[in-house]
Amino acid sequence: MKHFLRRQRYLIDFTVASLARRMGKNLGLLGVYTLIVFLLASVMLFTQSLRHEASLLLVNAPEVVVQRMLAGRHELIPEDYLQRIGKVRGVAAMYGRLWGYFYDPVVQANYTLMVPREHAPVSGEVKVGHAIARTRGLGLGDFLSFRSAQGQSFAFRVSEILSSDSELVSADLLLVSEDDFRTFFGIEPGLYTDIALEVRNPKEVRKVAEKLTVLLPDTRPILREEILRTYDALFAWRQGIVFVLLAGSLLAFVIFAWDKASGLSAEEKREIGILKAIGWDTGDVIQMKFWEGALVSLGAFLLGYLAAYGHIFFFDAALFAPVLKGWAVLYPKFHPAPFIDGLQVATLFFFTVFPYTVATVVPIWRAATTDPDAVMR
Amino acid sequence: MIRLEAVNKIFNQGRPNEFCAVRDVTLDLYAEHATVLRGPSGSGKTTLLAMIGCLSRPTSGRIFLAEKNLSGLPERFMTEVRRKTFGFIFQRFNLIQGLNVLENVLLPAYPLAPDHAELQQRGMNLLEQFDMATKAHAKVEWLSGGEAQRAAICRALLNDPQILIADEPTANLDTHLAQEFMRNIGKLKAAGRTILLTSHDPMVAEADCVDRVITMRDGQIQEDRYVA
DSSP: OOHHHHHHHHHHHHHHHHHTHHHHHHHHHHHHHHHHHHHHHHHHHHHHHHHHHHHHHHSSOSEEEEEEEEETTEEEETTHHHHHOOOOOEEEEEEEEEEEEEEEEETTTEEEEESSSSSSSTTEEEEEOHHHHHHOOTTTEHHHHHHEEOOEEEEEEEEEEEEGGGGGHHTEEEEEEHHHHHHHHOOOEEEEEEEEEEEGGGGGHHHHHHHHHHOTTEEOOOOOOHHHHHHHHHHHHHHHHEEEEEEEHHHHHHHHHHHHHHHHOHHHHHHHHHHHHOOOOHHHHHHHHHHHHHHHHHHHHHHHHHHHHHHTTSTTTTTTTTHHOSSSSSSOOOOOOOOOOHHHEEEEHHHHHHHHHHHHHHOOOOOTTTTTTGGGO | OEEEEEEEHHTTTTTTTTTEEEEEEEEHHHHOOOEEEEEEETTSSHHHHHHHHSOOOSSSSEEEETTTEEOOOOHHHHHHHHHEEEEOOOOTTTOOOTTHHHHHHHHGGGGGGOOOHHHHHHHHHHHHTOOOOTTTSBGGGSHHHHEEEHHHHHHHHHTOEEEEEEEETTTTTHHHHHHHHHHHHHHHHHTTTTEEEEEEOOHHHTTTTOOOOEEEETTTTEEEOOOO
């Protein structure tokens, strides 16, 4: 084992000295390679942390939401549906929710208005999301005025600015009292936007949803796991879009790297002949070339990944945030929590380090298996 | 020590450009002798030397090293024999550009992975022996012809081979450096090494240390002469 490791050290020594001989060319390659890994890893890390964040935020969301449908559209749900649902086994709690959207022409942005179940503000007051406060320049005690659908003016006093921890979801959120919500949107008492159900046992969620479909045929149950899946698909789609945009540069790099890695110059062929003539065997030459590919690609992978980690988690993904987060006007200030997915690292490693290393080793095979007597000519 | 039995070497066999470089050579080479293969370009001396040094295989015939048949060995074992038994000095020295002298000298030992400090010491001792210690860390492209030649000798001797093979070693050297080279060869022979050289330089064939001169033409031995 000691002999094997020492031999690898000698081969690495030679490889490093060999790479240093073409310093400019190899540094250029390393730079481009690192940039590619950086871009790919940034997109992957950011999308992954968005998914992770979304899943963390949804932990406290109700397991099932029941929405009433009318002609295929979401309709307000009467309070008596709570009684109609009755006592479904496994449901720990159920309650009506009030929420809706409001377009603010002043900043040309959509807000989400909601009545919280607990700690609702008193009538005439509002709790606002960070992005709204930022965009409208609001502080505690300031007033926020809107025109309702009936054309009346409403002024709400800001009683709280929501914590920036959950800004990704609460950026555009306005929390108001139930009375204010109903008056503002003109929703009669006894009607809710939807009904939320909490199910104690996660394994029973699907069964509960099935029972609801039978019990209330004009409703649709929405499961939390479905919302998570939708988030997942949405972020995966956005990630895909960025990857497609990167595809051109990726392809250019692949061609460049393949040419660099697989094309053996006459000088390199001569060197292989010399090494074989002075006592290196085919395996030694292939291992040396393996180290050359591995050192370049592994170096680029580590540098690129570390740079991407810094970009996402210390500089808040400055390059990709607008595309990947997808907010039109109210950009949430999102500070992703450091999170690394092992499978994702392995995937990126496999698609960046592996092909380059193979591209360096394969052509060397042919050169290294020929007789070394060419150096005598 | 080395016996060649009806050795042939044909390049591009079966193709229109087929060429027979060595024809039916049978020869005995003795230990601790300095033997020169001489002849015009294309006479087959380098091809013969390459086969003896396990750099290539004969198309037919057999080569024995101390009763061991080299021509039938798989590549790995051929490399092993080449590494341990032969040291090579090439016509254009074939030092690897961009590396320094010491790194070039140490290269043959890398696959054997000896202790690093011991290997460095071994390399430095050889460089000192050939007055090259001060150039140990100089890039090989900065060396003069004579220095490059000596660096190549040091590299050839690193694994302490029994047999030293030099192909046209004086082709790129002036008379003074060629004489110096032959003096070094004389010392190595006196130290008990077997020397095999190819050259068409008369000075090499006529050097004091040379025991035997074999003249080749068209891939065959034309004359085999022992020097008194």
